Amino acid sequence: MATEKKGFKAKVQRLGSYLSGMVMPNIGAFIAWGVITALFIGTGWLPNEQLASLVDPMIKYLLPLLIGYTGGHMVHGQRGAVVGAIATMGVIVGADVPMFIGAMMMGPLGGWVIKKFDDMFSDKVRAGFEMLVNNFSAGLLGFALAVLGFYAIGPVVASLTTMMGNGVEAIVNANLLPLANVFIEPAKILFLNNAINHGILTPLGAEQSLATGKSILFLLEANPGPGLGVLLAFTLFGKGSAKSSAPGAIIIQFLGGIHEIYFPYVMMKPALFLAVIGGGISGTFFFQLLGAGLQAAASPGSIIAILGMTPRGAYLPVIAGVLAGAVVSFLIAMVILKSDRSVEEIDEFAETQAAVAADKAASKGQATAVSTDEVAYGKINSIIFACDAGMGSSAMGASVLRNMIKKAGVDVPVTNSAINNLKDDPNTLVVTQVELVERARQKAPSSEFVTVENFMNSPSYDEIVKRMKEEN
Template structure:
């Protein structure tokens, strides 16, 4: 990402260092110059950000609207750089938009009397000479429309799920480098010494699925490494406790996590199953403890184990559906939701909450596994805790991920954690999941996931 960022900053330097002096000389003779609008035209950046509002996902989609206002009205063009870096191909939108905008300005005789700084619509209008408003507004509008159409198309068909926080860090690094400055390696949240870590929180939107599985994996890794003084728990991102030192969360939630837990170090990940950051974190914690720089702390209380199901079985054999034909992610989510409704686990409206959760960020968590579940807002629609399982031997294209095992979750409390822990044990890699889906029957899955085998 750093190289595209350097290109953006170099482009700005060229515009200010070359076009502005030439434009000033031209304006002294003709009263205006189109060169002032090559860099300051807010239309191309506006089009790109509006495209993210329509075709973006999760955090990028929700933040793009505010960024568009800042860019168009405030004239801070750098605010759209991270959106370019997340999907470098979309730079074609603003580039072509600017070209078409310049052509429009040239045809209509547009231009500014002096440099517009900052490059906002307000500054553009203030620097527009008398009689030039129609041409300049047309040039800005055409540039925005063309940029929007191209960017939206590219995002829809070629866009990738990326971290806005990481892209913003890359922009900061490139900006510092362009000024001859150095900055420390990118990090998120507070700086926390590894030897001081006593509580790690895994956070997701609802706190019932992906974060629980991630917490289970790291808890097991810490145990295998002989680290017993760290508590690993999971919570919704809106309920992160204030006494934790590390928060592990999906990269699209990293901003919310940092706001909720400013005292903590935030570790953004792409998926909760087998993220490479887990091994790095465990090694860091182990090395800190081997250093002997701190007295051995008392062991943290063991994470609460889910109680054994009494009475109702959380996963009923009738809710294990094998050999499903490939469908879209939405269809798979609806199928899981229908099983939950028919089994009396949730109200009908919970299904929409599951779809909303997927719209925020994908429930595909890696290792060819997806765990559809509702957002935190629809938890009141859960009647009782239940789990459903569906297998797709040929796989589902889940927004770029491959999914073969779909586990639908409705959880009022922590009763489902035992089943999720067993899924971690038998489907922790792509190969494990593929083998399980290809060979296990409903009876075998029923026994394995309910701890009966």
């Protein structure tokens, strides 16, 4: 049963990673669209009818095409990207609503179809005809998929999108939207935050924003209030390294928008799930009560990015929701931390992180590489920090270890990557979070792994530096 649950969770994470992986690289385009909308529409800061004409084509054509292109590229490189974009164009033109969901379907489908074609015929093409076959195969398969998307998939996805939009509207009208945080907050801790935000909420929110000028859906996962409340509680009532590291984590989480930084604090005391759930529900309740919403996705979930995407003159409802989430989360976390005497026995947060990592790895039948004395290592030529999206927490962890290795006088490259982009290399050391290590092992089974609870502060880093110094 435990193995089945572990496999199911990995599959859900993998699906969510693919969905968010199509959107995350294109968040800059969503932000650009949001800025143009905020500035140049009739109710914007600098109304301009000519520049406002960019808004509709960008959301209906540019953004879905980028998603479809990226989805095809994830499956089969540049050829998959081209066919994915052609296929996506079919669903775009075949429907009247923005085809984000259609793009998430047609992009990977286009990449998969051209990949299967190449697998079947690449070794059967005569010398001198490679370019001809490659170009015509991509063009003809893309043409067929575009027609399929126009007549079949586009209308179906449009109907589903309309149904989902109506469902969201019904939930909002029934004042039940805050209950969504009962599922969103725990899912974030299980590293499904990018999947939820960029795979589900961002596409639906973009369509809602096009119609009404803003959407509350952009705030459900991105709200930094619940995480802020937990970290404030640790700052005031925590012990040892948990207490001393919490203030720095607040800056990274609230201002930097890297929510993964507070996940270990919740994991080390599972009762704190109640704190983030309570904070999420309270924040969304105030967002809905006061009519808060953003014009586009705020990524990362920083208060700076959130205020930047807030419509002109609508800052108070957004700030109120964030503060409500922080206050409620703080109060619940405070009660939990003060009433749990075991907190007083935790002298070092680093020790807790290592213990949690070891316990989870043992329950999953995995070895946790945390000590050079316990594990037989091979020669390592590179270190890669891997997280779900490869852009936020992994970049932060890579920066920390890179500085440590540089100070030690060791010349070993330290980079960051999305798990889906890992390559199987026996000379690579992959550093990832405990909840994600199973997926990472599937992508790079020959690589070595170090699992951590917190990319910013792990006792494993000293062992890695020690090993690199010995090898170099």
